[in-house]
Amino acid sequence: MLGGLLALAALATVTYRRERITRTMSLLLSIGILTYGVIGLWHDTPWGSWAGLVQLTGLRSWFLVILGLVATMSTWYSVGYHGLRPSAHFWLPMFLFSMLVVILAANLWVFMTAWESMTITSFFLVTTHPWRPNVLKSGYIYLVMSQISAMLILSGFMMIDAHLHTAQFAVWASRASALPLATKSLIFALLGLGFGVKSGVVPFHIWLPRAHPVAPAPVSSLMSGAMIKLGIFGIVQFLLLDLGPSNHFWPWIILAVGAASSLLGVLYALMEHDVKRLLAYHSIENIGIILLGLGVMSLGIDRHHPLWVALGLVASMFHTLNHAVFKSQLFLAAGAVEQHTGSLDIDHLGGLIRTIPGIALGFMMGSMAISALPPFNGFISEWLTFRGVLDLIGPGSATLSLYGLGLAMVLALTGALASLCFVKASGLTFLGEPRHPVDHHPLPLSMVGSVLGLGIVALVLGVVPQPVLNVLYHIDPVVRIAPATLLVPLHIRVIVGVLVIGSALFAGISRVWEVRTVPRWACGRMPDSAMQYTSQSFTKSIRTTFALIYRPQRTIVRLGADAPDFPDTIVYRGKTVSIWEQYLYRPAYNTIWRVSHWSTRIQRGPVRLYLAYLLGTVGILLAVLH
Amino acid sequence: MVWFVQILGIGLMFALSPLFWGITQTTKARLQRRRGPSLWQPYWVIAKNWQKDTTVPEFSSLIFRLAPSITMAALVAILISIPVAGQVPASWPRNLLTVFFLLALERFWTGLAGLDAAGTFGGLGASRVTTLGTGIEPALLAALGIVWGVSGHATIRPLAPLLHASPARLFPWVLASVSLALVLLAEWGRLPVDNPDTHLELTMIHEATLLEYDGRFLALAEWAMALKVTALATLGWVLLGPNCRSLWANLALRLGEVGLTAIAIGVVESRFTKVRFFRIPMYLAAAAGIGVLAFYLVAGGFSG
Numbered sequence: 001m002l003g004g005l006l007a008l009a010a011l012a013t014v015t016y017r018r019e020r021i022t023r024t025m026s027l028l029l030s031i032g033i034l035t036y037g038v039i040g041l042w043h044d045t046p047w048g049s050w051a052g053l054v055q056l057t058g059l060r061s062w063f064l065v066i067l068g069l070v071a072t073m074s075t076w077y078s079v080g081y082h083g084l085r086p087s088a089h090f091w092l093p094m095f096l097f098s099m100l101v102v103i104l105a106a107n108l109w110v111f112m113t114a115w116e117s118m119t120i121t122s123f124f125l126v127t128t129h130p131w132r133p134n135v136l137k138s139g140y141i142y143l144v145m146s147q148i149s150a151m152l153i154l155s156g157f158m159m160i161d162a163h164l165h166t167a168q169f170a171v172w173a174s175r176a177s178a179l180p181l182a183t184k185s186l187i188f189a190l191l192g193l194g195f196g197v198k199s200g201v202v203p204f205h206i207w208l209p210r211a212h213p214v215a216p217a218p219v220s221s222l223m224s225g226a227m228i229k230l231g232i233f234g235i236v237q238f239l240l241l242d243l244g245p246s247n248h249f250w251p252w253i254i255l256a257v258g259a260a261s262s263l264l265g266v267l268y269a270l271m272e273h274d275v276k277r278l279l280a281y282h283s284i285e286n287i288g289i290i291l292l293g294l295g296v297m298s299l300g301i302d303r304h305h306p307l308w309v310a311l312g313l314v315a316s317m318f319h320t321l322n323h324a325v326f327k328s329q330l331f332l333a334a335g336a337v338e339q340h341t342g343s344l345d346i347d348h349l350g351g352l353i354r355t356i357p358g359i360a361l362g363f364m365m366g367s368m369a370i371s372a373l374p375p376f377n378g379f380i381s382e383w384l385t386f387r388g389v390l391d392l393i394g395p396g397s398a399t400l401s402l403y404g405l406g407l408a409m410v411l412a413l414t415g416a417l418a419s420l421c422f423v424k425a426s427g428l429t430f431l432g433e434p435r436h437p438v439d440h441h442p443l444p445l446s447m448v449g450s451v452l453g454l455g456i457v458a459l460v461l462g463v464v465p466q467p468v469l470n471v472l473y474h475i476d477p478v479v480r481i482a483p484a485t486l487l488v489p490l491h492i493r494v495i496v497g498v499l500v501i502g503s504a505l506f507a508g509i510s511r512v513w514e515v516r517t518v519p520r521w522a523c524g525r526m527p528d529s530a531m532q533y534t535s536q537s538f539t540k541s542i543r544t545t546f547a548l549i550y551r552p553q554r555t556i557v558r559l560g561a562d563a564p565d566f567p568d569t570i571v572y573r574g575k576t577v578s579i580w581e582q583y584l585y586r587p588a589y590n591t592i593w594r595v596s597h598w599s600t601r602i603q604r605g606p607v608r609l610y611l612a613y614l615l616g617t618v619g620i621l622l623a624v625l626h
Numbered sequence: 627m628v629w630f631v632q633i634l635g636i637g638l639m640f641a642l643s644p645l646f647w648g649i650t651q652t653t654k655a656r657l658q659r660r661r662g663p664s665l666w667q668p669y670w671v672i673a674k675n676w677q678k679d680t681t682v683p684e685f686s687s688l689i690f691r692l693a694p695s696i697t698m699a700a701l702v703a704i705l706i707s708i709p710v711a712g713q714v715p716a717s718w719p720r721n722l723l724t725v726f727f728l729l730a731l732e733r734f735w736t737g738l739a740g741l742d743a744a745g746t747f748g749g750l751g752a753s754r755v756t757t758l759g760t761g762i763e764p765a766l767l768a769a770l771g772i773v774w775g776v777s778g779h780a781t782i783r784p785l786a787p788l789l790h791a792s793p794a795r796l797f798p799w800v801l802a803s804v805s806l807a808l809v810l811l812a813e814w815g816r817l818p819v820d821n822p823d824t825h826l827e828l829t830m831i832h833e834a835t836l837l838e839y840d841g842r843f844l845a846l847a848e849w850a851m852a853l854k855v856t857a858l859a860t861l862g863w864v865l866l867g868p869n870c871r872s873l874w875a876n877l878a879l880r881l882g883e884v885g886l887t888a889i890a891i892g893v894v895e896s897r898f899t900k901v902r903f904f905r906i907p908m909y910l911a912a913a914a915g916i917g918v919l920a921f922y923l924v925a926g927g928f929s930g
Contacts (some may be wrong), residue, residue, distance in 0.1 A: 351744075353687045364689075364738075373731045374724075386723050393774045393925065401925035405771045405918065409764040412726065416763040419734050420756035427741030427752065433685040489781065491719030495703055495728075502699030503692070510842040511680070512691040520683035520745040520838060523827070533741070533749025541757045545907050 034068025080444030177244030199231025217335020262288025635710025653892025680841030751834025
């Protein structure tokens with residue numbers, strides 16, 4: 001089976017100049033991954049000659065399903081998408097295959113090779129259009145951050161390898177939990193940082209809102225839906241399941257990072273008016289929500305509380321799948337908007353529901369799902385995360401209870417902000433009157449179909465979540481609580497039933513089809529499109545409330561002969577400052593720049609100088625080692 | 627019997643919510659030394675609107691027309707989750723967390739409808755309603771934190787036996803009630819946060835999203851506004867209020883309590899002015915702080 005997938009990937013790569021063939025091959029490869037994952041969830045597959053290099057466990061099958069689903073929809077979508085050049089067709093199958101191998105890897109070397117290959121192929125995919133502004137710079141920032149992540153992961157892995165004398169993950173799973181606590185803490189720090197950078201948690205998020213928007217839509221969808229989830233995979237597999245109980249301090253770090261990422265992610269998203277950048281910031285938010293679930297799980301492992309382990313694991317894994325579904329749906333819909341109008345700026349769009357109703361419906365379904373509204377899938381997983389966090393409240397300790405309530409309040413604030421942000425994104429893009437005249441290019445069926453298909457998946461997962469939870473039962477053999485029982489108090493069918501029947505009933509008796517159209521109210525003046533709210537004005541009060549985080553600045557310039565009293569034009573510029581870039585990355589970059597500049601003093605070029613350095617190093621090493 | 631009383635309770639609360647709105651209006655009129663309209667006036671207003679021709683603004687889509695129905699359905703789902711008479715059959719959904727998500731659903735569609743109206747005031751209302759929501763949701767959770775504090779899970783049921791189990795819980799109970807009252811005033815869109823009777827577009831919050839509505843849609847939206855007050859008041863009284871043994875007495879008690887809430891809203895609206903929009907976060911933060919304090923006192927009592 002794996003050989004077949006490899007053959008498909010190779011074929012798709014080789015035929016990159018023949019668009020039809022390579023697309024079909026990529027689609028087949030994606031469907032193959034999905035099938036493989038679904039089969040793996042039910043029974044183990046025999047390996048033959050691949051054993052020792054790859055393995056399939058419950059958790060790995062789960063991530064295969066996520067990857068397969070996102071890949072299938074993205075490759076189907078790319079049939080009608082114009083933004084992919086031959087180079088993208090060349091790198092895409094390799095990217096898919098390296099993600100597959102990252103998930104399946106059975107030892108350190110296979111994992112790291114696939115991980116690096118995933119980074120490099122995705123770098124080339126991000127820079128598909130290198131001549132466009134900012135693309136190369138974003139790509140390099142992404143590459144540098146990924147390399148930092150890979151080096152941290154590699155050193156963490158080497159640490160485990162050095163202590164257990166084996167590179168096989170299966171052995172780690174059984175023996176890593178017996179490592180001394182100090183070693184475990186160090187491994188936790190290295191791997192946590194490494195996987196954290198790759199999944200884009202705050203404060204390592206800066207590559208995400210740069211790399212995702214410049215990539216073509218199917219690639220952003222794959223990166224946001226599947227690739228950053230592999231960081232989560234690493235955290236679950238190596239940190240939580242393999243290492244087991246560790247220092248009591250670590251669960252709190254996971255929870256704190258999760259809370260910070262979710263809140264800051266959504267706050268930054270609110271200030272964006274480019275749909276894809278907005279979505280990229282929401283990935284940070286959702287990774288934060290997943291981490292909150294994982295924090296509950298980690299706390300449960302430490303304190304031997306099986307319900308917390310079950311709730312945390314199920315909530316975070318389910319949210320991982322859900323985020324993959326609705327985030328790729330939203331990214332694909334954003335790509336469709338771009339192809340349809342040539343713009344992604346919310347402030348230039350509007351009223352698209354009349355020209356692309358299918359995409360508008362898909363984007364709204366995705367918006368409801370990401371805002372955790374019933375009856376969509378985000379509702380179920382956020383409900384479970386809430387339940388997990390609130391379950392920390394108990395007779396045990398007042399402090400723990402207070403943390404539980406505090407985290408739940410952060411989650412509630414995040415949810416409300418996300419909902420605001422998607423009212424803004426979907427409302428300003430698809431509803432109202434168009435703000436600027438744009439060309440409307442018709443969209444092919446495959447784009448609308450894949451967006452709506454993911455919407456239906458989101459709906460089905462939200463209405464019938466029990467079977468999915470039953471599948472999650474196989475992920476961790478330690479958990480003794482049947483996940484499907486976790487949802488019993490929700491009565492999802494009754495709630496959805498009331499919502500659907502109620503909406504239909506009220507819509508029916510209020511006869512939504514029998515209306516007369518009249519001009520809108522503009523205080524007696526002529527209404528026009530410029531009087532509608534824009535992205536900036538919509539979030540003005542949020543900007544004022546959270547001024548501490550945004551540091552909003554505005555400049556008003558009055559131009560003309562009789563300025564300032566009678567200006568001809570007034571130019572308004574408002575911006576917010578990224579505190580991470582200003583206070584963390586900019587100084588770090590300057591320091592590195594200064595150090596490397598200083599180090600040129602000892603790199604003058606003559607060969608004999610370098611030979612002298614070599615000799616000196618060898619001498620020092622000999623002296624120290626003896 | 628339990629089934630019957632619960633369904634009857636839901637039906638009564640739904641049907642009587644405009645009446646409670648009328649009680650508030652009458653209270654306000656009396657406090658202003660006016661006779662005011664009849665208690666049943668909201669019903670006549672709704673009936674009048676229902677018969678009118680329904681118009682929609684240009685550039686609006688199906689979203690605008692569906693929004694009143696969907697918000698109404700979300701509020702009905704909230705009402706159904708509440709054991710009005712204190713007891714429900716075992717298989718009845720009554721999860722407090724779900725209520726938060728349903729409120730978010732209601733707010734989301736209100737916001738979308740505001741933007742779909744394609745005017746300035748709709749956008750203004752949508753922005754303000756959703757911004758308020760970001761403060762209300764965590765504050766409501768904090769105010770209701772005591773539910774998790776004393777019972778450990780999210781089932782909606784009368785907490786009176788648990789709250790009055792020890793005198794040490796009396797003070798937290800009072801604090802939680804104050805906090806809940808403050809947050810609910812904001813969620814209902816009443817003074818000092820929002821003024822439902824305002825006619826000045828610039829000060830409108832929730833009204834601004836309804837500005838373009840008319841006819842049957844406006845009637846639905848008005849009923850939904852009244853229902854929101856009734857449903858959330860019922861929720862608060864069921865959780866924190868007194869509780870009788872008999873189902874029927876409980877049902878009668880609940881109606882009286884919600885009526886009392888309507889009068890209290892009228893009194894508050896006559897005594898306080900609207901606070902500046904940018905001061906509302908402080909108001910909600912204060913409410914949340916009181917709620918967290920109540921929760922901490924209860925949770926601390928747990929361990930002792």
